[in-house]
Amino acid sequence: MLEGVSAPTKAGYTFTGWKYADSAVSSDTKFSDLAADDKVSGITLVAEWMAKTYTIKFDTRGGTPVADKTLHWDDKVLDGVVPPTKEGGFEFIGWNIVSPKLSVTTLNCTYGELVQDDSIDTVTLGAVWRDTEKPVIIGLENGKIYCGPQKFKVTDNDTSRTATVIINGKNVEPDADGYYTAEPANGEFKVIAVDSFANMAMVQITVNAAHDYSDWKFDENEHWKECKYGDSVIEKGEHTFEWVTDKEATETEKGIAHEECTVCHAKRNENTEVQKLKTKWEKIRDWLISILVKIIKWFIDLIKDVC
């Protein structure tokens, strides 16, 4: 009966044969096997189809893995697919097509609508993530005053893209080592880093031309110079004290003196008394005593030699 009848085709399905009222019809089946009697002028055979199996693979691009989905031509592509998650400030926004190249713009469709060609048995989808964390400006502290050019870096949780860095309204590029530089300028600096999802980090700083060292600072033992913005110490060393006379002593009055560091002028032992100067008579007395001491010494030595 089926002689000369070619098998039909249907995208996404394999033709398995003809049926008539739930019974299979083979090439050996005769019209008379199916027709009740010779008054039946025609019968309708119904084609039997078996759905082919297709596969959707998921590349989550750093997110939690999603298992392959097996489906048929008329099944919805994303039905039953649990969205992945990704650590580090990412929100899942959907899938895009990785391979093969397809022209559809939505995945809210059946496999057949997606591929439109039933020889394509596998489609790979990739996760699309929205970055929800702002970039980080490393090396600059908001509100801080810096002395001299200040190098800094900018990182973003989305390492696949570089954040845009803007200094005082101007886009700047990093150097070969990935550093940006805030050059000295008068007044405040505004540094902004923006990622591709418009997450923004900002710091405001002041960059002076150089350190500003004030007067000497010192403690009991040492002296040093310190930048008034507190970021540098130079010329640290031990005091070198020398006596300095405040008031000369006379024959009638005591004098006053103190010790002073020759470098930082720190003082110690202030208001130290200096003995009165000796009078003429006291000097003569001292001279006579010293002569007497010498004579006695000489005499003792002589006795020693004799004995």
Ligand SMILES: [Zn+2]
């Ligand atoms: Zn400084």
Ligand SMILES: [Zn+2]
């Ligand atoms: Zn000193």
